[in-house]
Amino acid sequence: MAKNSSQGWDVPAVEAVRVTPDTRVSGVDTRGTPGFVGDKELGEKLLEERGAYLSSLQEKLYANGRSEHEHRSVLLVLQGMDTAGKGGMVRHVIGHVDPQGVDHASFGVPTAEEKRHHYLWRIRKALPRNGQIGVFDRSHYEDVLVVRVHNLVPPAEWEPRYDEINHFERELVDAGTTLVKVAMFVSLDEQKERLAERLDRPDKHWKYNPGDVTERGYWPKYQEAYQAMLDRTSTDYAPWHVVPCDRKWYSRLAVTELLIDALERLDLDWPPANFDIEVEKARLAQS
Ligand code: ADP
16 A cells, blocks of 8 residues: 555646646646656556555545544546546546445436526535545536537526535535546547547447537637636635546546545544443453
């Protein structure tokens, strides 16, 4: 179990990918490995080692959730264009931890029932329980991304959502949830290759959606919407991280580090026994 995170990094992941006021979506080097100076081989080795450490931290969070009344949870928010690798992130990063401790939710086109409610209604229902790691594969941010790009509601309706989302996230943080927001970027070329692979391989046809090709034509509008999202909803209490995703091994390692950082900041101890250990030892010996 590798507790030391410095191997391979010259800048900690959490600093290297955190959004700053200067972050430009159009300037993201999607093949880059910010902060990491090792190669793919080291990256893959570290992913396993640090994944094991992540798992031990998650167990502590879970143990505290079982015995503490004060709410503590971590919510990983994954936003990215199709093929950025959201599903792989769940399998290869979250896959390291005990599934019992994970509250996973994905958000597609709203159902008829969801459309009858405020856009945060389905989000609130899916928030992580005490002691859990929540994972959002897409999120409330779709309501300022796809909705804005395609004018699904008029600007007067989506415009106030940035402030509303900040307010909502402030509430979550105040109630004990640590948010880890990750914007995943692949280049148009890399996306084309990944879509081509889906077309070539029968085991990937199920992942192919003709609509994904249509969306490629909206790339500049998506970039604009992502920029506005980062500019307006990266706060000190819930900052965004921009993770280049052309190299999957890097993006998975970087997100593992972001989760480790969030869990370490909770500074959790194992919950104390709520029984008399000596009495129980004696009882067990006599049983
Ligand atoms: P995926 O493509 O991630 O496998 P789905 O096909 O189930 O998942 O749904 C994703 C689609 O749902 C995306 O095209 C996304 O833009 C769309 N979507 C998600 N949230 C909303 C929303 N609030 N309004 C409109 N479309 C949405």
